[in-house]
Amino acid sequence: MxxxxxxxxxxxxxxxxxxxxxxxxxxxxxxxxxxxxxxxxxxxxxxxxxxxxxKLSKANRAAKNWIAYRESGYSYTARNGRCYGRYQLLRSYLHGNLSPVNQEKRANTYVASRYGSWVKAKRFWQHHHWY
Incomplete structure (x- = not known):
């Protein structure tokens, strides 16, 4: 036992x-x-x-980064009135999705439709201090 x-x-x-x-x-x-x-x-x-x-060329990526620095210091959470994010897009343009991925997509769409390229958007920004 x-x-x-x-x-x-x-x-x-x-x-x-x-x-x-x-x-x-x-x-x-x-x-x-x-x-x-x-x-x-x-x-x-x-x-x-x-x-x-x-899909962006090297020059367009550089221009996009240049604008991101001037608009928000690269911050995806920067706020300025009705504008939000890295590219200071109108909140309504982001359709309630404030994610970095959506900001990148919407910024590319906005710039393509308004300026044609990030290089042209940068040139506009340099003359007007906004895009």
Whole structure:
């Protein structure tokens, strides 16, 4: 009977150690998994923005960055009256979606329809201090 109790106790101790390690590993991996998911979401957002801007020429990308610096200091959350974001677009033009990806899309659409290119928009900005 003593051998049985010793074996049972040994199995229980082993099981509790394994269970403790499993619980410890899962709880320690929980926050890291959340951080990893956030990081991949940011990468995904950055990849989406890169894809949106991939169609622009080097000169247009440079002009777009120049305007972004002058309008908001590159901030996607900059506010100025009814204007919002990196390119200081009217909030109504963003249709309630203030995400960086949407700002990039809408800015490209706005500039293409109004000026034809970011280079021309920059030239207009240099003369009028707005675009």
């Amino acid at each position: 003593k051998k049985f109790n010793f074996k049972t106790m040994l199995l229980l101790v082993l099981a509790s150690c394994v269970f403790g390690v499993v619980v410890n590993v899962t709880t320690s991996l929980g926050p890291q998994t959340a951080i990893t998911a956030q990081a991949s979401k940011k990468l995904s957002q950055a990849q989406q923005i890169a894809k949106i801007n991939a």
